[in-house]
Amino acid sequence: MASFEVIGGNKLKGDIYPQGAKNEALQILCAVLLTAEPVTISNVPDIRDVNKLIELLHDLGVSVSKTAPDTYVFQADKVNLDYLETEQYIEQGRAIRGSVMIVGPMLSRFGIAKMPKPGGDKIGRRRLDTHFIGLERLGASFNYDTPDSFYSVTADKLHGAYMLLDEASVTGTANILMAAVLAEGITTIYNAACEPYVQQLCRMLNRMGAKISGVGSNLLTIEGVEKLGGTEHTMLPDMIEIGSFMGLAAMTGSEITIKNCKIPELGLIPETFQRLGVKMEFRGDDIYIPEMDHYEVDTYIDGSILNVSDHTWPGLTPDLLSVALVTATQAKGTVLIHQKMFESRLFFVDKLIDMGAQIILCDPHRATVIGLNNEIPLRGIRMTSPDIRAGVALLIAALSAKGKSIIDNVEQIDRGYQNIDGRLNALGAQIRRI
CATH class of the missing domain: 3.65.10.10 (Enolpyruvate transferase domain)
Structure with missing residues (x-):
């Protein structure tokens, strides 16, 4: 079983190309x-x-x-x-x-x-x-x-x-x-x-x-x-990876350009992360995300709490709910994450809570996230990747955290993300495969 040793707290910078879908x-x-x-x-x-x-x-x-x-x-x-x-x-x-x-x-x-x-x-x-x-x-x-x-x-x-x-x-x-x-x-x-x-x-x-x-x-x-x-x-570029990079940029306060995104094929993914406070610019077919010290979750018109949930296309793909959840942990504001399709997908939040995130797991399908507004960084811990999408969400959390994290069972991440440690290290991350 392989693991990632992650030294968090580094800002990343540069261009990254999404893999095939x-x-x-x-x-x-x-x-x-x-x-x-x-x-x-x-x-x-x-x-x-x-x-x-x-x-x-x-x-x-x-x-x-x-x-x-x-x-x-x-x-x-x-x-x-x-x-x-x-x-x-x-x-x-x-x-x-x-x-x-x-x-x-x-x-x-x-x-x-x-x-x-x-x-x-x-x-x-x-x-x-x-x-x-x-x-x-x-x-x-x-x-x-x-x-x-x-x-x-x-x-x-x-x-x-x-x-x-x-x-x-x-x-x-x-x-x-x-x-x-x-x-x-x-x-x-x-x-x-x-x-x-x-x-x-x-x-x-x-x-x-x-x-x-x-x-x-x-x-x-x-x-x-x-x-x-x-x-x-x-094949198209992988929309799940593109969304993951959006969340990664916000959580680490990084300036990243995601290249060759086929933006018309992304559906509500950009809008969802924009509502979580992630700033982005469309430059041709690239998505530029500037360095952000703070980002704020949107609310509905009447001021009520934002609800991010998965839907059939062209709604948000359920594969990005884990990344949306971890992105919200350092935003300003509160959001309800509602994973409708799979009843076990939110169980990884206990690891984020151990890192210092403020999350209430309401039931197997819903979690309320109270953002820390980047005022209190997450802390590094040892954890295990339970599935592909939760695994990359935990990697994003570890990259934003203070100190060292160990993520075990990274074969789960390897199932869906091509050379993710090498590509992120090229942007300034500190990830060591052990």
Whole structure:
């Protein structure tokens, strides 16, 4: 187990480039299974979860060649279906959440898909019902082996159908979408997720020959085609990392420019951090954050306390609630953080309280943060990263704190943030991997 030793209290300065989008990568990489032709993908983040998924695809029989530090060529012309029965596949599938994304394309192209219960962050219940109910609507037969926690779906031929999703699940929408593109007839998905990740997948599939309309809305119509071809695709910058850097700049009083942000794809992320008091300027496609000694949380028009909560797109992504919470700890003012989707994601606040933050955990979904207005710095402690997003929030807290902090289990941070210690050290941080 690796740890970070962090010496806090340093102001950072300089330019930082966000990595490719992790959540987009997990969908886009699995889409290569839909064709036997080569698919080139650029801006692939070098992070643990993505690398494990690429390894799984390779072991499944997909040809993988790395042509540049962030560019791969995939060709799924010799997929080995027998690999789905092996212990190695089960072990790989259980290691990462993204393994669930192979189900739609495998079922669509080969008529069969199997997978163990996927791994990932322990942030509460993360059900897969939406995925498999949607695939059943397309004509698949579903089986769940309860003792082994093993899912399987089969179909001789998928047929288009109308469906109203019970939740606007990003991964559920993507899985159903990838199954529907090769189904016979027309599929209509209502209450579809419309995050930029899903939009990117739709555009990629259309370049491969799919016929998807309604891209960017919550009503997708897919006219099935017989086969798909190869394509080239460049992934968006990671919006979660961009939001994390906004919070980092405010907490450490740093002057930072976040480069090449694809600002139109960020939704409410900039506005949310602006309401937390973070000043920023849009300079072309860059976001400049000046050095701030103090920042103040906004209130509603009637003066009532600001409520920051997650919503389906274009609302704030739940992946940034942890960073928003830690950013509020040194603001002037009070804010209610409401994490609606996951009931275990706020449990990391006990570590922030140990550091001196003023937080009341109201229940598993809500926390009230009373900002310290940078008058009392957080203090360094030893703590453990429970998941990707809480891990980077704790890293931000440690960088702002007085003294030394130790963050254990940083493999969790490595799952979602590429060389985060090296990139932040280049701006003046003091982070040592031990």
